[in-house]
Amino acid sequence: MLRTAICDLFGIKYPVIQGAMAHLSTAELVSAVSNAGGLGIIAAAGYEPDWVRDQIRLTRQQTDKPFGVNIYIPSPYTGQVVRVVIEEKVPVVATGAGNPGVYMSRFKEAGIKVMPVVSSVALAERLERMGADAIVAEGMEAGGHIGETTTMALVPQVVDAVTIPVVAAGGIADGRGLVVALALGAKGIQMGTRFICSEECNAHLRFKEKILKAGDRDTVVTGQTTGHPVRCLANRLTSELLKMERAGASKEELEQFGKGRFYQGVIEGNVEEGSLMAGQIAGMIKDIKPVKAIIGDIMAQAEEIISGLESFRVEDRCLNQRR
Numbered sequence: 216m217l218r219t220a221i222c223d224l225f226g227i228k229y230p231v232i233q234g235a236m237a238h239l240s241t242a243e244l245v246s247a248v249s250n251a252g253g254l255g256i257i258a259a260a261g262y263e264p265d266w267v268r269d270q271i272r273l274t275r276q277q278t279d280k281p282f283g284v285n286i287y288i289p290s291p292y293t294g295q296v297v298r299v300v301i302e303e304k305v306p307v308v309a310t311g312a313g314n315p316g317v318y319m320s321r322f323k324e325a326g327i328k329v330m331p332v333v334s335s336v337a338l339a340e341r342l343e344r345m346g347a348d349a350i351v352a353e354g355m356e357a358g359g360h361i362g363e364t365t366t367m368a369l370v371p372q373v374v375d376a377v378t379i380p381v382v383a384a385g386g387i388a389d390g391r392g393l394v395v396a397l398a399l400g401a402k403g404i405q406m407g408t409r410f411i412c413s414e415e416c417n418a419h420l421r422f423k424e425k426i427l428k429a430g431d432r433d434t435v436v437t438g439q440t441t442g443h444p445v446r447c448l449a450n451r452l453t454s455e456l457l458k459m460e461r462a463g464a465s466k467e468e469l470e471q472f473g474k475g476r477f478y479q480g481v482i483e484g485n486v487e488e489g490s491l492m493a494g495q496i497a498g499m500i501k502d503i504k505p506v507k508a509i510i511g512d513i514m515a516q517a518e519e520i521i522s523g524l525e526s527f528r529v530e531d532r533c534l535n536q537r538r
């Protein structure tokens with residue numbers, strides 16, 4: 216069975232992590248992923264500390280397996296959420312959209328494993344020096360807020376720069392992606408978009424169906440002009456936002472126009488006026504299935520590919536002998 220350093224670090228069966236997704240990675244999805252042998256991660260996003268505490272307790276009611284909380288560093292509640300995860304003895308903290316350095320010593324004292332998400336080698340190196348236990352290297356294929364480098368280019372560069380285990384994220388949704396990530400030197404994968412199309416994810420059915428219908432070129436990146444690029448499925452909202460950006464709209468105007476759109480899209484199912492964050496791999500997702508099947512199929516496909524490569528080597532050797 217495929218086991219890596221990430222499995223040992225977090226005490227999980229499979230090297231598969233469910234990336235935090237604001238509004239979507241709540242106790243139901245998180246506990247399903249952890250029960251299926253991966254690592255589920257609650258998205259604290261901009262939620263108040265009491266909501267995060269409730270989600271941690273609800274998750275614990277549904278699984279006795281390890282899970283994590285993703286802390287969105289720019290949230291006004293970050294300090295209070297840090298206190299909650301320490302009090303609740305959450306085993307793993309992931310962090311996004313910033314540098315968690317000031318909180319690192321408190322996490323370490325509490326015995327919490329820390330896994331920041333980065334999109335550059337420089338930040339990965341800095342966070343390793345500060346005591347991170349693992350790093351998620353996320354390429355620009357991913358859904359949500361993104362950097363500039365692709366997963367294929369970023370992951371091996373981060374792997375070469377740090378000694379802690381690296382998890383590859385962005386553009387992965389099957390066993391082929393897992394094998395490639397391992398070949399690039401990563402010790403596991405993190406997926407977001409694939410888990411939206413799981414039975415346990417509370418995303419609105421119209422959002423899930425929009426992913427199922429998406430093709431390879433159906434995502435766009437808005438927010439380039441403000442320095443906060445976001446990858447979403449293309450719809451009326453993104454056309455409008457891109458038009459405003461081309462016309463030179465200010466950061467404030469764009470933020471005002473985009474306010475509340477994510478909840479409207481992914482929870483209320485307004486798939487034209489709402490924001491539908493999703494990655495480029497959406498074009499490959501063709502079914503909604505239970506989390507257990509998603510993870511099981513990925514592991515089975517990865518094992519099959521790896522044993523196929525092994526037999527290819529044997530065939531190659533026979534061929535060379537015959538020559």
Ligand SMILES: Cc1cc2nc3c(=O)[nH]c(=O)nc-3n(C[C@H](O)[C@H](O)[C@H](O)COP(=O)(O)O)c2cc1C
Pocket residue numbers: 233234235236237239258260285287310311312332353356357358359360384385386387405406407408409491492493494495496
């Ligand atoms: C709908 C959605 C919401 C997301 N919200 C967050 C978030 O709140 N915090 C975070 O660190 N990453 C967030 N992400 C990124 C994911 O955790 C994950 O790294 C990413 O989806 C991986 O790429 P993929 O979509 O190609 O699988 C989000 C992604 C999506 C698709």
